[in-house]
Amino acid sequence: MEGAQKAASDEVIQGKDGGNGKFLNPTPMLDELEKGPWPSFISGFKELAERTEKPMLRGVMDQLEYSYNTKMGYWKGGLVTVDGYGAGVITRYSMIKDKFPEATEFHTMRIQPAPGLHYNTEMLRGLCDTWEKYGSGIITLHGQTGDIMLQGIEQDKVQECFDELNQAGWDLGGAGAGMRTAVSCIGPGRCENACYDDLKAHLKLLKHFVGPLHRPEWNYKIKLKFSGCPNDCTNAIMRSDLAVIGTWKDAIQIEPEEVTAWVEKNGIDAVVNQVINLCPTKAISLKDGEMVIDSRDCVRCMHCLNVMPKALSPGNERGISLLMGGKNTLKVGVNMGSLIVPFMKMESDEDMDEFIELVEGIIDWWDDNGLDHERIGETIERVGLKLFLEGVGLEVNINMVTRPRDNPYFKAKY
Amino acid sequence: MEGAQKAASDEVIQGKDGGNGKFLNPTPMLDELEKGPWPSFISGFKELAERTEKPMLRGVMDQLEYSYNTKMGYWKGGLVTVDGYGAGVITRYSMIKDKFPEATEFHTMRIQPAPGLHYNTEMLRGLCDTWEKYGSGIITLHGQTGDIMLQGIEQDKVQECFDELNQAGWDLGGAGAGMRTAVSCIGPGRCENACYDDLKAHLKLLKHFVGPLHRPEWNYKIKLKFSGCPNDCTNAIMRSDLAVIGTWKDAIQIEPEEVTAWVEKNGIDAVVNQVINLCPTKAISLKDGEMVIDSRDCVRCMHCLNVMPKALSPGNERGISLLMGGKNTLKVGVNMGSLIVPFMKMESDEDMDEFIELVEGIIDWWDDNGLDHERIGETIERVGLKLFLEGVGLEVNINMVTRPRDNPYFKAKY
């Protein structure tokens, strides 16, 4: 702990492998971000720049310092990609390259990591070596959509760099109006809550949609995120068009001795205040001093399992719920994903194929019915959930809504 | 109880003062509604018709029977009123008067009852006598907006009838695009929950707005309802443009002995299940076996007071909350009133004058900013609550909303 405390002070020395400190121009504003205990990206950049003396790094630091002074950004987009692909490189040209010629180009290559964001050091070192060879050496782990972002390369090095990465098993990520890179939680890789193999599902799905990911030509983007359980550690419901959330159908599994042990350790007040009272549907009650779960009322929120991980676990009949339409703020305001398939098995390869078929059907419907730059959630809001269900052939289920409509404004079929 | 049970059977005889049963034409469909224990309006109508032998009654029964057979309605509107007024009579002409000439005219006079729907028998008998003299003798107590509805009069008798009623202290109610008749709960006339004198407020307000009630010329209707407390026994929030709801600002008054008595009688389980657990904000808790209310968390929902009327009563600092914009389904879907004034005193005449001034300001704003056939709630939904508050000069208060906005879509003033 001593050492840890020490590291917490302002004196943290980063960039110990760095150059002689003479390469970069002064960046007094940015230098302010070297202060304080949290690891500093500026220290990292400076270390890298001084060591490698890549002009692009000096140019980007200069332009960033200039942004900090003028409070404006100076990048503009463009179109760079690799042979046969239509996306995957985010192109950046400086709008003020006359001032900072070294910052003329600063493109980002989006790379799809392994599901669950797992690495071994060989993979990662290889990635670093290739990247240092062709690019700036700046890497973001990870972008919010889940990509490894290799930031800072010039157009004429992109293809070569890609070829080398591709040989090592890496492929570009999504951009534009197509399938996007996905994210999955660690799931069965460590977590006792995982209700399906979300890493495998992620891999299968994204391999299946590799075409529209590389050559985007839908209305707009489609993002997939895979969470092993309703804790939704990938923020799938909020941030993806298709959220694949592990769940179960039968009763929560209970280890009575572990319940007793928990109660003994934490006291009866804790059972009442932290478990019973926080169950959203009051599915848990105290009967003769014992905690009883009425599984008919459980909505699989995960809370009681989270509080008592040793005592409670998901049921045995496991699978996924599918939610659709999540996206953030732009235009219509935040739209969270809505439940459209309450339960689906996701164990065998056939289950996964069936799932892929469903997703294809959904995307086809959207591609036919959506407008330009309209996320699928927006399309559904515009045409109505009912039309979507009919279009895709999904069965209606009361779990799709929080309540039946409060207005009589529909044309009846009869 | 014997007698009561007997009355409950199918044999209930109504119309004992009725005529000889020879006046009316056969109405086999309607006669089905004379069966069953609930008091039958058809029996009432038949009794009245047989006794008075008014042709209009026979005509209306015939047309109603015809509606029951054809499943269509046959009234159309028109414009009848009294000297100097522009509203108050709902005009009905038969669309099939060739078939039922006796049903040619069947207008309704809306009459404003006393606040709280109180009568003495002299008032009521007088009303009946006048009405039998000029009209059909059918009276609805009361219409959903709160009027006495004298149903069934011919155009050429309306003025005379009105003059006689007016001499007895009655005035017409509202209709059309103006102020409407109001409703108030029994309030201080019997109820221990009444937080202000809603009968007096009702009388004062409606007297003040008697002009626009009789001569409607706003965008659309404005309804006022007065409830003595948040139990809202007049459905004000749901059904009126301006809902005046009694409330209080300080802590609930508690009679500790009565709490104890209640607990002794009903048991501790009932305290927990019926009181503590049902408080919407968990403002009540059990401390050392005693029920404690944290008044900071109380939102004045009335529940605990309802369960323990002897033990708990509203605080001493009483007044009203004002909600605005309630209306039912038409066009925009049900719109409940929204809180726009969290608290206002309503004791002295000055308080009431201030309140009247506020209401006038609100209506003026709406009259300037609303569209034709647009209720004030619709106007606010269209232009935004903020603009309304600015327009009327009301101070913003967090109680007006359930949460701050979740989108950044506003132009800032700064």
Next chain:
Amino acid sequence: MSSPEKKWKTVESGPHSYEEALHPVVRKNYGKWKYHEIPKPGVLKHVAHSGDAIYTVRAGTPRQDTVDMLRRLCDVADKYSDGYLRFTVRNNVEFLTPNEANVEPMILELEAMGFPVGGTGMCVSSVSHTQGWLHCDIPATDASGVVKSMMDTLYHEFRGMEMPNKVRLSTSCCAINCGGQADIAVVVKHTRPPRINHDHLATICELPKAVARCPVAAIRPTVINGKKSLMVDEEKCICCGACFGACPAMEINHPEHSKFAIWVGGKNSNARSKPSTMSIVAHNLPNNPPRWPEVTDVIGKILTAYKEGGRPWERVGEWINRIGWKRFFEETGLTFDDDMIDSYRHARTTFNQSAHVRF
């Protein structure tokens, strides 16, 4: 009183004054009440800080009353409540007396006259209803007839106090719903876009008004037989019937296509939960006079399930919120269908934007 010949100069008095209509004991204790009790169904006892008590006897009426009936109620009031009576906001009549001894005889007399005594506390009270074929110009059904048919089956529930909490019913004869939001509501549901009666339209319709009335801009001006008329875009039309109120030629009502829908969970009070609007749970019920058995049947199913499953003080909507809509449909035997998914302006706020699922 002045003679009929004399021309009376109108006094724009507004509401009738109330002071003379208050029982003297009420006047004395006005605004100074301490608590109430419900000694038995249909009877309230209110006690004032002064120690005075006033008893209320409440009875159901047909609402579509007559002078004959009202005179009989006046007789009861003169006999038992010093000539004072009032009506509740739900069309029940109330007699207020400080004299406890008058309560039982009054009950007997009212019931003997056919007025059920009840409507208090945790019961099904009278129905808030509307005009229908009797008087309105836009109804698709009758109102009082539906109500009479329903209340015949709920007579016992009006006269008892056996529900988890108050049950408020309403019925309405068109989608406008003058009857209001209620625990259970019966409301006409238009199911077809309006048929336009072009001949009629030419003579009576203020065309721009009808166009403006449509909430989804489905009405467009057109020319029929050389005359200005209107047309409805049936794809867009949501069958709201608003245009019919503006123009009688937009014929929305139909003997067969006008149906009934049943709604549940409306709540007006602020007790516990906030006021809430109701949700549709059945539709396509036929408009079947004179007794509408299909409608009363559904009401019965809902009330049976609620009576059995509701906890004390839970209103219908609160009961459903606790057990979940899935179980509501199971326990009432009703069927959720895709028309019940909201598709109107705020539809998305009703979607289940979570992984909370009930199996």
Next chain:
Amino acid sequence: MSSPEKKWKTVESGPHSYEEALHPVVRKNYGKWKYHEIPKPGVLKHVAHSGDAIYTVRAGTPRQDTVDMLRRLCDVADKYSDGYLRFTVRNNVEFLTPNEANVEPMILELEAMGFPVGGTGMCVSSVSHTQGWLHCDIPATDASGVVKSMMDTLYHEFRGMEMPNKVRLSTSCCAINCGGQADIAVVVKHTRPPRINHDHLATICELPKAVARCPVAAIRPTVINGKKSLMVDEEKCICCGACFGACPAMEINHPEHSKFAIWVGGKNSNARSKPSTMSIVAHNLPNNPPRWPEVTDVIGKILTAYKEGGRPWERVGEWINRIGWKRFFEETGLTFDDDMIDSYRHARTTFNQSAHVRF
């Protein structure tokens, strides 16, 4: 490996495979975990049904990393976790080892290298953030700089577990909010309609696209100096910035008028309450590089109040729902103003349609 001269035929492989990246103990117990514990901040212990246990050590990173830094992390992994490491969805790095004895030395080494160990359990974890001036083409501020400034003040909270529940932060450099909904979020707020750069527009803008992008139809075609251009109806414009994404000539960013807003109560998990969107609680904060003190100040106020008042397992939004927004503003010292009242599409669903009032 093939030589650089040789033209490689692309393999459209999609995501990198994961099996080789899993620690052998993980591979063995894949999908067969029994429970976890959090022995101390920054350390997780997961136990499998087989009895095997795996320890995780978690540390914060700057996210905008470099090959140098990653190589150092690889060194740690080679030394202590058999060459395996992963990243969390919040940019923290994790080392998984079955060897408990490696945990403490690894912590010491990571902290000595400047990587704070923590981010587990009821703590403030790393910030989900975006690109900003470093790389994006539409930002009004920097992202990593704001985050660094914030995390410096929250360093202790990352390394402890003293909050009522997890606290997730996000920052975003434009209103699009790539950072996402969070317990507390810092997002740029556009405050003025875009200024149109007409010269620029003529050369680069697909006019119909920009017109179509506007959610409130505020953009109209016009002609400026004889050239086709666009104009903005400033009354209608809601300053969303969507047009700027479609056309760089719709200049929404401004050194002074681009401000910061602070949002609270976003929740992504389904635990207890459903996922919820966040609410604005402060705006008009200056864009003040390099350390944005006004922003970190507000974050501090909110966290202090939450830490003090939140009950175990209550997320920020759940805490506010219990104590009420009124008290939230009181306890944080922030001010509710009329701009915070929703005025967008579903505004009415946020009005207080009840008499529930807090004084």
